[in-house]
Amino acid sequence: MKVDGRCHCGFITFEAEIEPEKVWLCHCTDCQTLSGSAFRTVAPTREGAFTLLTGGVKNYVKIGTSGARRLHGFCPECGSSIYSTSERDRPKVFNLRVGTIRQRWDLVPRRQIWCRSALPWTTGIKTQQRFEMGPDLRP
Structure with missing residues (x-):
């Protein structure tokens, strides 16, 4: 797609x-x-299937408990997270942040x-009270 x-x-x-x-949900800390x-x-998308059209990301390097280095690309202007990827693996996989994708309504996570x-x-989000727009939550 x-x-x-x-x-x-x-x-x-x-x-x-x-x-x-x-598409998946990640609950890691x-x-x-x-x-x-x-x-x-x-x-997820693979290298060669992902193209930056405008701008350039700033990378933050997160070193995992395994010692692996993960690049987290974000907008240097507004801070929006765009993707994460490994620093070394080939072929590279870019884990795109679904909230930045225009077609996000069609991207239903299949696993967690x-x-x-x-x-x-x-686990109980469907049982919680819902509002079409933000309610007045002032104390």
Whole structure:
């Protein structure tokens, strides 16, 4: 499936070819911290199937407990996370952040990983009160 996307401010635009059935949620603590959320939604694509059209990412290098170095590409203007990838592996896989993809409505995660780190309330999201727009949450 051909997709396109951008960062929040529009400095970075990209296109990619992805396999929608490979979209997943990651509950690892790194994804929680780096996204500022409970999990991250990821769509993998391979080198050669991902093209930056405008702008350039700034990379943050995260060294995992295994010693592996992961590059996290983000917009230097607005800070939007665009992808992560390994520093060395070939062929390189770019894990695109689904929130930056214009076709995100069509990208339903099919699996979840690092569930041992999942926050317990994430399993009951459908049972929580829902609003079409943000309610007034002031105290």
